[in-house]
Amino acid sequence: VKLLTFARDLKRRRARERENAFVIEGVRAVEELLASPLRVRGVLVAPQLDGAPRGAALRSALQAQSGPRDFGVATVSEQEFRSAAETDSPQGVLAIADIPERSFEALQVGDGYRLLVLDGVQDPGNVGTILRTAAALGVQATVALPGTVDLWNAKVVRGSMGAHFRHVAFHAELDALRAHLAAFDIPLWATGAHGTPIDALLETLPAPDRLAIAVGNEGAGISSALFDAAERTVALPIRDVESLNVAVATGILLYAVRASSS
């Protein structure tokens, strides 16, 4: 019941920040979490888990685990589970884990370093997809500036399909980003509709060895303070539509500037 109350509480961003913990739901996500380096605080199981694909196997694995285990597994009723779950048809398993400590200081800036900056990207599904894409395309870290949705929001975590547990993503202020870029001499390219088309640019100039790329809100774009910190503004070669979906645009940009040494 303690775990149940904790999980319910963590639906709120403030509680996640205070407790430094987040919740994930579903068989696959819990499997991925258990295989990741993140510290698990507890697992909540409900009867419907046995009906989910691989659900019975996960329950056995959780219950069979022998030796000292540093987290508890609690069983609750289907109704109780629903009160903590965020999905419409919960699979009957959720886990609470530590939000990992991540900061600019811990980043290793080497050859082919790529940093993704999110400026006010608010849709959690898009941000989850972006984290999955950044991980897949070899980006070292993703930084969320103020105005971006909480990276530990349940929809973001779900949308990232597990990439979230390994890809280094964290919230930071613009000043800290500026200091990081200056310390390692990393140019920042911001995206904006009136920027240089990225394909034309890359024909004349290969992508810098180290590079930070910033994407913004689909409607409002990037803040003027971030533009001021950017060396260039780049755009995608699009026509007929006002803009691309921000996750699609980010995928294309990260592909276009992917490091040849990575």
Add this chain to the structure above:
Amino acid sequence: VKLLTFARDLKRRRARERENAFVIEGVRAVEELLASPLRVRGVLVAPQLDGAPRGAALRSALQAQSGPRDFGVATVSEQEFRSAAETDSPQGVLAIADIPERSFEALQVGDGYRLLVLDGVQDPGNVGTILRTAAALGVQATVALPGTVDLWNAKVVRGSMGAHFRHVAFHAELDALRAHLAAFDIPLWATGAHGTPIDALLETLPAPDRLAIAVGNEGAGISSALFDAAERTVALPIRDVESLNVAVATGILLYAVRASSS
């Protein structure tokens, strides 16, 4: 009331196919529709429209329209409107329009021809985003093979952000696709996890002048019958994650093979 019943009816795919009509919702979508070449059959307006951004202006424009108009505008109550709407907070305006007649026969196959093929892509939000992306990157047409969500589903239309009204997208059978590819000597590249990485491939071989690209369901991938019709299987250079979101993957592929002559 006739328009209201019609709009409600068109929530079902069968009704859309029988009536050859579909519904769109929201101020922006209706504005885009009115500016498009599609034939409008009717517009439904409810009181909450005046509270939506640009809503009052749209209502005036609809009511002020003088001279012969070939579609009706009906006003219904907020409750009635909700019964036809598919969104949680409807803006109080929806329109019914003809599904445009589109087929392989009507396509102009010229230099830099690009055709996108969707094989069993089921998520309507992803398909809408894909149509928006295909339009933006200069793809001539998108073909949905059986197993793909109805292109005229309200969520697909909403996700396409108006690209849907101009970008040529239609449903077709595999045999018709095969005949089209053969008639115009268009190679088909299918995507699959074990394919040749697209970046390495394009370093040795420029993209063919005419090209069809097929993407499949994120889980199941492309059908074996479609693979049989493909000249090559290509993959994206990804790591750490099992797959990319299908809309992101499609965006990167279309960017990578974009026609230099387009």
